[in-house]
Amino acid sequence: MKIAILGGTGDEGLGLAIRFALAGNEVIIGSRAADRAETAAQAVRDKVASARVSGTTNDVAVEQAELVMLSVPFAGLRATVSALAPKLAGKIVVSLVVPLQFGKGGPHAELVPEGSAAELTQQLAPEARVVGAFQNLSAHELLEPDHDLGCDVLVCADDRDARRSVMTLAETIKGVRAIDAGPLAYSRYVEDMTALLISLNRRYKTQTGIRISGIG
Amino acid sequence: MKIAILGGTGDEGLGLAIRFALAGNEVIIGSRAADRAETAAQAVRDKVASARVSGTTNDVAVEQAELVMLSVPFAGLRATVSALAPKLAGKIVVSLVVPLQFGKGGPHAELVPEGSAAELTQQLAPEARVVGAFQNLSAHELLEPDHDLGCDVLVCADDRDARRSVMTLAETIKGVRAIDAGPLAYSRYVEDMTALLISLNRRYKTQTGIRISGIG
Numbered sequence: 001m002k003i004a005i006l007g008g009t010g011d012e013g014l015g016l017a018i019r020f021a022l023a024g025n026e027v028i029i030g031s032r033a034a035d036r037a038e039t040a041a042q043a044v045r046d047k048v049a050s051a052r053v054s055g056t057t058n059d060v061a062v063e064q065a066e067l068v069m070l071s072v073p074f075a076g077l078r079a080t081v082s083a084l085a086p087k088l089a090g091k092i093v094v095s096l097v098v099p100l101q102f103g104k105g106g107p108h109a110e111l112v113p114e115g116s117a118a119e120l121t122q123q124l125a126p127e128a129r130v131v132g133a134f135q136n137l138s139a140h141e142l143l144e145p146d147h148d149l150g151c152d153v154l155v156c157a158d159d160r161d162a163r164r165s166v167m168t169l170a171e172t173i174k175g176v177r178a179i180d181a182g183p184l185a186y187s188r189y190v191e192d193m194t195a196l197l198i199s200l201n202r203r204y205k206t207q208t209g210i211r212i213s214g215i216g
Numbered sequence: 217m218k219i220a221i222l223g224g225t226g227d228e229g230l231g232l233a234i235r236f237a238l239a240g241n242e243v244i245i246g247s248r249a250a251d252r253a254e255t256a257a258q259a260v261r262d263k264v265a266s267a268r269v270s271g272t273t274n275d276v277a278v279e280q281a282e283l284v285m286l287s288v289p290f291a292g293l294r295a296t297v298s299a300l301a302p303k304l305a306g307k308i309v310v311s312l313v314v315p316l317q318f319g320k321g322g323p324h325a326e327l328v329p330e331g332s333a334a335e336l337t338q339q340l341a342p343e344a345r346v347v348g349a350f351q352n353l354s355a356h357e358l359l360e361p362d363h364d365l366g367c368d369v370l371v372c373a374d375d376r377d378a379r380r381s382v383m384t385l386a387e388t389i390k391g392v393r394a395i396d397a398g399p400l401a402y403s404r405y406v407e408d409m410t411a412l413l414i415s416l417n418r419r420y421k422t423q424t425g426i427r428i429s430g431i432g
Contacts, residue, residue: 105401138430151429154412182415185321189405189412196370196405197428199398204431211427212413213367214354215420 004065006030006058009040013071015142017044021051022145023172030061067092074099081124089127092162096134098194106199109192118187129162132187135194138207148175151209156187220281222246222274225256229287231358233260237267238361239388246277283308290315297340305343308378312350314410322415325408334403345378348403351410354423364391367425372403
């Protein structure tokens with residue numbers, strides 16, 4: 001599959017680029033600046049010799065891809081999706097975005113009037129097949145291709161086929177089990193849990209993730 | 217320890233009463249009606265022959281207990297805590313309460329202006345040592361004394377000693393690991409996850425719970 005990762009120059013996007021390239025997908029890293037995207041593509045090649053990966057602008061990346069991952073900061077989500085909306089129509093668009101605020105008391109989830117970053121994305125790109133997933137994965141762990149994640153990816157989407165496709169993609173990552181977490185409106189809980197996980201990472205000096213017990 | 221469980225006539229409260237009695241604690245089930253509390257106490261004895269358990273009004277239960285668990289519906293939380301606030305002062309008060317709404321799209325978390333049911337409890341009973349915990353445990357599993365829960369209990373409190381005490385108590389339940397989830401403001405994420413877990417229970421026809429990966 002041809003996968004564009006917008007914001008693929010950040011650690012989370014880069015980590016997923018590495019994992020998806022490792023699984024044999026063609027990865028196109030998107031950024032506002034093509035040269036930064038190309039530098040990130042080289043970083044993927046340094047970790048995965050066999051990687052089929054390129055770097056270009058967000059615009060071009062979306063045109064080339066079958067599936068688009070949004071790994072941009074929440075503050076930039078609205079502008080990024082609004083500008084690309086016509087090109088996102090009909091494509092699977094995966095939001096990894098977590099609306100986080102870092103205050104004195106630690107990280108907290110920002111209230112999103114639309115419910116979640118994933119639902120905001122769907123509103124801005126109504127013809128995209130929006131999926132919420134991968135919000136809880138540790139970038140630190142993703143960046144090391146041999147590390148076993150040992151956690152679940154909760155996948156939410158109103159489009160059932162898109163949900164299934166992303167579940168299949170998620171399970172190509174070593175140690176990941178995909179959970180069908182239902183409609184897009186459930187993304188909120190998955191996004192928000194990230195604030196708690198980051199605070200646990202600090203308290204326990206580790207990289208945490210979510211597992212759902214009682215399934216399988 | 218002497219533990220009062222207010223709303224101990226519901227499945228979640230009754231399940232915890234069974235588990236805490238099994239661990240050797242003295243359990244006092246509280247209800248608005250003493251006779252219903254006594255019926256629930258008998259249900260505990262039926263499951264745990266050695267149980268030290270009694271049933272009485274919420275008011276009397278709180279007076280007798282060292283630790284108070286709130287297992288009332290969110291809709292009744294404000295009235296229950298307001299009425300008991302003076303008696304809760306200085307005591308560990310554990311909120312199990314989850315603000316849930318059941319709509320057409322499935323269960324969802326209700327927005328709580330105070331942040332969470334646990335924080336609302338702290339505002340209404342400012343001198344209580346409020347802890348948020350046990351919100352994610354399956355009542356169905358708790359009611360069977362020999363079932364291994366196989367999940368985590370995330371414990372939030374601003375009072376560190378209270379947090380530690382409840383973590384110790386949680387780990388007396390078979391198969392439960394307690395996680396120090398930090399200040400009370402993190403209860404929101406734990407409460408809200410319950411909506412997602414209930415929807416997973418329906419989709420996967422099982423009893424789900426949360427595990428945090430990467431710890432221990």
